Amino acid sequence: MSEFRLRINFQKLGACRYLSHLDLARAMERCVRRAALPYAVSQGFSAHMKHSFSAALPVGTGSLDEYMDVELARYVPRTAVLLALREAAAPGLPVLDAVYVDHKQPALAVSHIQASYEVLLYDPAGVQTTALMQRLERAVDVEVVKKGKPKSYKLDEYVYRNRTRLLKTDSAGLTHLALVLRLTPNGSLRPEVLLKALALPDLDMEIREVTRVSLTIDDSNDVSNNTSTSVAGSKGHRNIDGSGGRSNAARRKGRDNCCRSNDSKKDSI
Amino acid sequence: MTARNKDSLRSKLSRLLDQVEKPARYTGGELFSDLSSNTADELLDVALVYPDIYDIGGSNQALVILYDICLRTAGVHVERAYLPWIDMIALMRHNDLPLCTLENTRPLASFDLIGITLPHELAATNILELIDLAGIALSGSERGEDDPLIIGGGPTAFNPEPFADVFDALCIGDGEELFAEVLGVLLQLKQAGRSRAEKLEALAALEGVSICAFRPDAPCELPPQRVRKRVLSDFAHYPAVTRPIVPFIETAQDRLCVEILRGCARGCRFCAAGMLYRPVRERSAQAVVRAVTDGLAATGLNEASLISLSSTDHSQIAPIIRRLNRRYDTTDIKISLPSQRLDAFGSTMAQVACGTQRKGSLTFAPEAGSQRLRNVINKNIDTDDIIQAITTACAAGWRHYKLYFMVGLPTETDTDIIQIVELANLVYDTAVSAVPPGERGQIRVALSCAVFVPKAHTPFQWCGQLGLAEVQRRLRLLRHSGLHKSIKLQWQDPEISQIEAVISRGDRTIGPLIRRAWELGARFDAWSEQFSMTAWRTAAADLGLSLDELAGREYALDATLPWDFVDSGLDKGFLAEEYQRSLTGQVTNDCTRGACVSCGVCAQLDTNVSLAASRSDTSISTGGSSTQIGLDLKPVDCVERATCV
Numbered sequence: 066m067s068e069f070r071l072r073i074n075f076q077k078l079g080a081c082r083y084l085s086h087l088d089l090a091r092a093m094e095r096c097v098r099r100a101a102l103p104y105a106v107s108q109g110f111s112a113h114m115k116h117s118f119s120a121a122l123p124v125g126t127g128s129l130d131e132y133m134d135v136e137l138a139r140y141v142p143r144t145a146v147l148l149a150l151r152e153a154a155a156p157g158l159p160v161l162d163a164v165y166v167d168h169k170q171p172a173l174a175v176s177h178i179q180a181s182y183e184v185l186l187y188d189p190a191g192v193q194t195t196a197l198m199q200r201l202e203r204a205v206d207v208e209v210v211k212k213g214k215p216k217s218y219k220l221d222e223y224v225y226r227n228r229t230r231l232l233k234t235d236s237a238g239l240t241h242l243a244l245v246l247r248l249t250p251n252g253s254l255r256p257e258v259l260l261k262a263l264a265l266p267d268l269d270m271e272i273r274e275v276t277r278v279s280l281t282i283d284d285s286n287d288v289s290n291n292t293s294t295s296v297a298g299s300k301g302h303r304n305i306d307g308s309g310g311r312s313n314a315a316r317r318k319g320r321d322n323c324c325r326s327n328d329s330k331k332d333s334i
Numbered sequence: 335m336t337a338r339n340k341d342s343l344r345s346k347l348s349r350l351l352d353q354v355e356k357p358a359r360y361t362g363g364e365l366f367s368d369l370s371s372n373t374a375d376e377l378l379d380v381a382l383v384y385p386d387i388y389d390i391g392g393s394n395q396a397l398v399i400l401y402d403i404c405l406r407t408a409g410v411h412v413e414r415a416y417l418p419w420i421d422m423i424a425l426m427r428h429n430d431l432p433l434c435t436l437e438n439t440r441p442l443a444s445f446d447l448i449g450i451t452l453p454h455e456l457a458a459t460n461i462l463e464l465i466d467l468a469g470i471a472l473s474g475s476e477r478g479e480d481d482p483l484i485i486g487g488g489p490t491a492f493n494p495e496p497f498a499d500v501f502d503a504l505c506i507g508d509g510e511e512l513f514a515e516v517l518g519v520l521l522q523l524k525q526a527g528r529s530r531a532e533k534l535e536a537l538a539a540l541e542g543v544s545i546c547a548f549r550p551d552a553p554c555e556l557p558p559q560r561v562r563k564r565v566l567s568d569f570a571h572y573p574a575v576t577r578p579i580v581p582f583i584e585t586a587q588d589r590l591c592v593e594i595l596r597g598c599a600r601g602c603r604f605c606a607a608g609m610l611y612r613p614v615r616e617r618s619a620q621a622v623v624r625a626v627t628d629g630l631a632a633t634g635l636n637e638a639s640l641i642s643l644s645s646t647d648h649s650q651i652a653p654i655i656r657r658l659n660r661r662y663d664t665t666d667i668k669i670s671l672p673s674q675r676l677d678a679f680g681s682t683m684a685q686v687a688c689g690t691q692r693k694g695s696l697t698f699a700p701e702a703g704s705q706r707l708r709n710v711i712n713k714n715i716d717t718d719d720i721i722q723a724i725t726t727a728c729a730a731g732w733r734h735y736k737l738y739f740m741v742g743l744p745t746e747t748d749t750d751i752i753q754i755v756e757l758a759n760l761v762y763d764t765a766v767s768a769v770p771p772g773e774r775g776q777i778r779v780a781l782s783c784a785v786f787v788p789k790a791h792t793p794f795q796w797c798g799q800l801g802l803a804e805v806q807r808r809l810r811l812l813r814h815s816g817l818h819k820s821i822k823l824q825w826q827d828p829e830i831s832q833i834e835a836v837i838s839r840g841d842r843t844i845g846p847l848i849r850r851a852w853e854l855g856a857r858f859d860a861w862s863e864q865f866s867m868t869a870w871r872t873a874a875a876d877l878g879l880s881l882d883e884l885a886g887r888e889y890a891l892d893a894t895l896p897w898d899f900v901d902s903g904l905d906k907g908f909l910a911e912e913y914q915r916s917l918t919g920q921v922t923n924d925c926t927r928g929a930c931v932s933c934g935v936c937a938q939l940d941t942n943v944s945l946a947a948s949r950s951d952t953s954i955s956t957g958g959s960s961t962q963i964g965l966d967l968k969p970v971d972c973v974e975r976a977t978c979v
Contacts, residue, residue: 080361081582083351088358088582095365095580095634098667112666125352153634155365155580 068105068115068136070170073097073150074162075131081157082127082276090118092155093133099153102146105136119173119280120180120248123255128277132173134166171282178248179225179283182256187271189238194231197270200263201229201244207262209254223247223254239273247283343431344439350425358583359388360422362414362436365580365633371438372411378521380404380412381435381445381482385452385460386860388416392585395593395641396451396488396509398578403514409521413437413445414579417464420858426467433467442468447520448482449513452490452497455837456830456860459852461486461500472849474502474546479530485516491544492563492610493790493897496837496844498546503537505544506900507564508596510572512542544900562901565941569596569615574625580633589637589670590629594622594654598643599924599943601931603712603916604701604743606789606838607643609909610902612935614926616946619650623657630667637668645671647926649947695734695778696727698761702743703754709919710745712912720757721764728768733776737761741808741825742786742800745917751808754783755815762818780822783812785831789838790897791904793912798886799835802828829867833859835885841896843879850876903941905934 077089084092094114097104106112119132143164150160188194206219220226225245232241244256257272264270351357363369372379382400384391391397397414404412413435418426426433432441442448448468450461462472465484471477474484486497487505494504505512516537523533538545542564566572574592581588597614598607617625626638638658645651651671658669698720702708705716724735739754762779769777785805788797800808805828817823837844850873858864874881889895891910898906908931912922925931926949936942 080348080358080363083357083361084582085358088584091584092582094636098630098634098636099632101631106664106666114666124357155582156369157363 068138068168069140070166070168071102071135071137071146072164072166073133073135073160074164075133075154075158075160077122077126077128077131078157078159079127081155082122082274083124085124086118086121089122089131089158090116090133092158093118096150096153096155096158096160097135100146100149102135102149103138103141105138117173120178120253122277123257126182126255126257126275126277130277130279132280134173140165176282177250179281180246180248180253181228181278181280182244182246183232183276183278184242184244184256184260184272185274186240186242186260187238187273188240191234191240193264193268193270194240194242196268197260197263198229198231198242202226204263207254207259209258209262218252218254218259224259243278343434343441346429346431347426347434347439350422350429350431353425354421355419356389356583359416360418360436364582366577367414367437367579368405368412369437376409376411377524378410378447378517379445380410380447380449380517381415381440381442382412383415383417383442383448383450383464385417385450385457385464386858387419388581388585389583390586391416392579392581392583393587393591394451394453395587395591396453398575398591400449400451400509400513401579402575402577403510404517407514407517407521410517413440415442415464415468417460417467420864423463423467432469433464443470443482445482446524447516448484450484450486450501452486452488454860455490455496455834457490458496458837458848459856459859461497462849462852463857465500473499475499477502477530481530483520483530483533487513489606489610490838492606492900492902493838493840494544494546494561494900495842495896496840496848498842499845499849501546502534503543503545505564506542506561506902508566508569509564510566512540512564515540516543560899560901563610563903563939565613565903565935565939566596566615567941570617570621570944570946574617574621574629576625576629577632578629580635587639588635589639590626590633590635591639591641592622592625592629593617593642594640594645594651595642595648598647599926599931600644600647601712601912601922601924602701603710603793603912604740604786604789606792609792609904609933611643612903612933613941613943614647615944616648616650618946619654619657622650622654623661626658626669627661636666637670639670639672641672647949649945649949695736695780696732697736697738698723699738700757701738701740702746702750703739703752703757704750706919707743707746707750707753709921710916711743712916712921714921717757717760720761724761724764725768728765733765733769733773734778734780735761735765736780736782739781739783740786741783741812742805744786744794744797746808748808748811751811752815754781754812755817758821759816759818762821777820778822779818779820780824781817783809783823783825785826785828787831787835787838790895791900791902791909793909793916795839795895795909796889796891796893796913798888799832801882801886802832827862827865829870830859830862830865832881832885833865833867833870836881839887839896840884843877844884847873847877847879847884901938903933903935903939905932905938908933 075093077084094116097114105115107115115136117134122128147160147163150163154160186194201224204220206217208215208217223246225247228243228245230243232243234240246254246256246259256275260270260272347360351360382397384394384397401412401414404410414437415433415435418433432443434441465472470481470484483502484500485503485505486501487509491497491504491506497504505516519536519540520533523536534545534547537543538559541562544561578590595614595616597611599612599614600608602608622640630638640654642648648654655669662669700708700715700720701713702711708715737758741751758779758781762777765777765779766774786799788794788799809825813823837848851870854869854872856866856869870881915922922931923929926943926945
């Protein structure tokens with residue numbers, strides 16, 4: 066039976082950032098059912114929708130760029146699919162786009178992914194942030210306790226250091242930090258885990274909010290060598306939906322109107 | 335409340351979310367919740383509250399129905415709140431933050447009306463906790479003009495006395511029409527700028543509303559008032575909610591619930607729901623199928639549950655299931671029946687139940703071990719029926735069984751206890767011999783016992799509960815009567831059941847007891863790991879009361895009962911006769927399948943049993959057993975009902 070893989074691009078906004086990955090998956094499944102798409106159902110005794118998701122977000126982390134793959138049993142024109150999904154979307158989980166992708170494309174879960182985050186730190190004096198930025202630049206590895214066992218992470222394998230940016234300090238005294246991390250099928254570092262580990266033992270960082278801003282597939286297999294300043298179109302990178310580049314600014318715009326222009330690649334951070 | 339205050343309250347509360355377990359309990363924003371702020375033409379602000387955490391109350395049907403009514407009532411703005419879990423409560427109290435609604439983070443105290451459902455007696459201390467957390471006076475008499483009216487309803491409201499001090503008013507019976515009338519009255523009086531006392535007086539004029547301050551022994555100038563239960567006059571045509579709020583996190587009922595019938599006339603003598611939800615009324619097959627298909631399309635849920643006190647009793651259950659199965663056959667959508675009776679259990683039912691939950695377990699509630707005692711409680715089955723039921727279920731693929739029994743039923747002897755063990759062993763042996771030899775290892779039988787809690791408005795309302803020491807002795811006897819070693823035995827904490835009994839037949843002295851226990855830290859009493867008997871014992875001692883005496887109190891048949899002023903429609907003579915018949919083991923028939931049993935409800939409340947078709951000639955047995963087996967069968971996630979169906 067031939068199936069059509071639909072890649073849905075959606076967001077996890079506002080209070081929805083407190084949903085667990087399981088809650089999110091169930092909510093998106095329901096969205097697909099409400100949209101009445103002809104989704105494929107697994108064979109076997111306990112039938113379920115055939116789908117997969119991009120790397121799980123922790124409870125508390127929002128996202129402007131999430132993906133869900135759903136297998137459709139028959140082809141429905143993309144415009145009709147998109148219209149139905151947008152209408153069916155739950156508040157807080159708007160659907161931005163939906164495209165058909167080739168089955169030869171790597172599955173969402175097994176790809177190396179470049180994930181950009183925006184982290185909001187409460188640091189009115191700015192002193193802590195400066196120190197933290199220095200550590201982000203210089204540290205060789207961090208030790209993180211996972212399930213009671215200390216585990217060491219080499220920063221060069223997990224952090225695109227030269228893409229770390231201080232974006233701004235807003236009127237509420239929150240420092241906005243851009244952080245780009247590499248998610249691999251074998252492991253990854255969460256931004257808040259990384260920052261808390263770097264802050265030890267003397268910095269007192271209060272992380273107010275973490276948002277995943279974008280996800281791109283990274284086949285370059287090389288974090289340290291990556292000097293690209295733009296996600297869009299850079300060598301070895303492509304957007305998960307295969308459509309070419311799209312910037313974070315366009316995505317933020319997407320947060321407001323739940324849609325985006327096709328020539329968004331002109332925008333830059 | 336200014337916009338700025340609201341925002342700061344919201345941001346203060348959201349700052350706590352990173353420190354609590356399951357923060358999504360507190361964030362709302364679900365599909366079909368009304369996220370709008372109240373507009374200029376919405377005059378009456380209503381907050382609907384469930385007295386336990388969101389995980390339990392988020393799918394509560396009472397709130398689903400009442401929320402829907404509010405949305406459909408012009409001039410009413412509605413929001414919801416749930417009691418936070420202990421971690422969040424501690425943080426809120428530490429930071430001096432009040433209980434707020436999910437929709438717009440508004441303090442409960444800023445609403446005109448707070449509606450709290452009373453799902454069971456053990457929610458009593460949670461109700462105090464949530465009112466206090468909202469910063470509202472715990473006693474109705476201490477509330478002022480600017481405070482919300484606090485109105486309760488639900489099955490536990492049928493004995494209002496223990497709650498008299500807390501609630502301003504209680505609604506008795508079906509809420510659909512009554513709550514709409516309450517809203518109408520309050521809208522009108524708020525518009526007219528009337529006082530709190532005038533509002534209560536107007537509510538007192540509605541049939542089904544009990545105003546706590548106006549009650550027989552309350553110091554009040556108004557005459558004592560009898561309160562008559564409300565019955566939804568046309569349940570069959572009352573629209574089912576097809577756009578219920580769809581919670582993001584998993585709740586007690588993580589599925590679309592469609593109430594296919596209301597009431598149960600089987601007449602189990604211990605069962606309050608069976609007595610209080612009379613008469614039996616059914617929705618038509620067409621209405622049920624439409625509610626399911628519309629509801630699933632709107633919500634995107636992957637399961638619809640056909641709920642009621644006894645779903646296989648529906649006269650058209652077979653065509654309903656046939657049509658729904660045909661409709662969802664090749665999809666990932668399941669149809670389930672939460673409570674079935676094995677007398678209607680043929681291969682069709684077995685497949686339906688299996689289609690959804692074969693990996694789960696079936697719960698049977700024989701309630702009593704011996705034939706004699708099953709006759710006493712009017713649950714008439716014999717061992718042959720049980721063997722047949724287990725054999726059918728095994729053939730359909732079920733491997734795990736749960737058996738529910740009660741200990742301490744009226745007239746129970748040690749022989750009855752021993753026969754519980756014998757029956758459980760028989761179920762195990764039957765199941766093992768009914769499956770292929772290679773699958774025998776998969777058979778699991780769990781035996782669950784609860785202490786009998788006598789309830790108001792039942793034939794056992796005059797009976798006391800067994801004392802704790804004797805309960806413990808009988809449970810020991812149960813443990814040592816040769817239960818097969820593969821059968822897992824568990825029992826509900828008898829101390830929790832004692833508190834349930836104290837409240838269920840309590841009079842006005844119980845209100846201060848609940849208050850004192852809450853002051854001493856009692857809350858979440860239905861959660862066994864949170865329950866504190868020490869708090870309740872100390873509270874009773876402080877007030878010079880004895881829990882054993884309160885729970886064990888026996889009333890003479892001609893005594894005035896604390897809940898006598900609530901007219902449930904049941905004739906007190908009928909209940910007394912049922913009690914006397916129970917003592918001699920005489921069973922009483924189900925009026926939907928035989929003659930009227932003169933319970934009084936139809937005559938007293940000017941209503942009628944309303945079936946979609948005749949029950950007797952639409953047997954759903956499909957070539958299998960058509961014997962009458964009085965067992966209940968239900969998937970494991972609905973076991974909370976097992977003891978009362």
